[in-house]
Amino acid sequence: MTAYLITSVSIVGAAPTDLLIRDGVVAEVGPGLSAPDAVVVDGTGLVALPGLVDLHTHLREPGREDAETVESGSRAAALGGYTAVCAMANTSPVADTAGVVEQVWRLGREAGLVDVQPVGAVTVGLAGERLAELGAMADSAARVRIFSDDGHCVADPLLMRRALEYVKAFDGIIAQHAEEPRLTEGAQMHEGEVSTRLGLIGWPAVAEEAIIARDVLLAEHVGSRLHVCHVSTAGSVEVLRQAKARGVRVTAEVTPHHLLLTDERAETYDPVFKVNPPLRTADDIAALRSALADGVIDVIATDHAPHAVEDKECEWAYARPGMLGLETALSIALDVLGPEWDLIAERMSRTPARIAGLTGHGVDPAPGVPANLTVIDPAARRTIEPAELASRSRNTPYARMTLPGRIVATFLRGEPTVLDGKAVK
């Protein structure tokens, strides 16, 4: 196994030092290291972070391999600085059995670019009617701990209660897509001034907030862990703030796009900006940013949602919701938070790894820890060109935007997946 010596690199924003990777682990950290057999990576001006961990990725395989595969999505993840991603269950067939989650897990191992941790469906076929075999998925080779019907809300309160209770047996967690379905029938974008102007059916903030309020009460009642996917409104932040203050075991994520883009993007009717939950207002963005800084929101998760061209090059109402995120998330975080490396490491690596139970990830580079890390050039600026992305799909909302930061290298258990800003395989 090749050894790598990264010289003069700042580990999570600290003073520059050398970092030696050997045999899958961080072997040594300190100034003036020498390792004649090692490949040297000049880390001057660069920052090393624990490899990023995404709690919310759609890899589309099995079922929509034209939009993304486990391999292409893994490559996109590595290029974005990730060493682990949690693959959502809304594939075809749905990841609601041990067989499907093991298939996704095995495809991830074969691609070998990031650790692909399958998420299991809460209900059979995401239909919201009866529980999937959660225990079988937990006991499978994929060792599923996060369960989510993402794309659909577990709307039935009794079913949600049972799911929250049931997964306690194996320290599982329910990740809820908070959307009251009756309040969002036919919804196309955030309900507000812009939806009124555009004549598109509104998705009211209260449809998210009502479910989060219900679910934190349920989680409190049964003493279970709840994770809230893609929080998008200022009102949701307040519900979460109060629940956390009471000691409810709830965690929450926000996507990069909800931290940066507003509903005004819909004005072109270009469905590349259609996403669920929808882009909200500048006030929501301000509340989400401040919640991310103060910890009411625990995690940045991408909700990377690749879609084939024909599912986006059409009328807004007929387009599928979702946007790419893996290859741009760190740049958005840097843009939104600034070079707050400890905060970025906390929100994009340590906390998501802890929520997902991924040992070996989310640990700052130090002697003896698994060499899952990424190296960033914070001074670089790049212009996003959809055709240059590693994802099979092109539905990035950041096309032709210039964003700060570039991933120079990513290591998974000591093996480079990205070097010189390019995927190794």
Added chain:
Amino acid sequence: MIRHLLSGADLDADTATEILDTAAEMATVAGREIKKLPALRGRTVVNLFYEDSTRTRISFEAAAKRLSADVINFSAKGSSVAKGESLKDTALTLQAMGADAVVVRHPASGAPHRLANWVDGSVVNAGDGTHEHPTQALLDAYTMRARLGRLAGLSVAVVGDVLHSRVARSNVLLLSTLGAKVTLVGPPTLIPVDIAGALAPGTDVSYDLDAVLPDVDVVMMLRVQRERMKDSYFPSAREYSRRYGLDGPRMRRLPEHAIVMHPGPMNRGMEITPEVADSPRSTIVEQVTNGVSVRMAVLYLLLGGNNR
């Protein structure tokens, strides 16, 4: 002149007035024995209709034919659209056939905006989803100006299902641009959120039709679909009519000179009674006539007829 007509917001006061003035000239053609001008000879206008709308389609068809354009009617039924062809592929097909203008009616809001990205010709929005219907607003403005002599300073009540109405959105935008004052009237469930901020700052909202009627110059009744009851927008057709329908006694609350408009098709007995629809105040038939003149003006100006 603008290239496409997608929204009432595309028109500034000068452009809108130019269209109305041109429409008045076009109206004189309708009075002639030979109702035809050579202005668009050799130009191709495609009517691309994804929704049934006989009255709008034949209005555009008559307008294009009176200008001597070649007209192709492309209806979603029985065409490749029914076989699942995408809007983009249809656009490229029309483009390849050399369409100079595409008049599009579509159930999805914003479809004409998408289409405009894919064709070189002019796109005219003939009604998209619950978004806009700008030529309807132009013909309404034309009718008001013809009846009342002006638009600036008029007080216009638009009554009914504003939430789902493309006619209401385009009218608010255009009438505000031309200096009229619009009050939207309907049950709170059918008035969209933040309407003034979304469309025009001076727009008022009222839930009380009787309070509004004595002070308006124009009352425009919108079609209200009975199916809205199923979604609990209002409890019953009877209650709707009682609170927001325009009947004889309500009509008599209007000032002497005020006119009653309806974009059609009407639900007689629901939002408007026959007594009102057939009264001298009603401009409903004139609106149809004016629609052809206004659409002639739009096609003429968009296709550069004035530069030839």
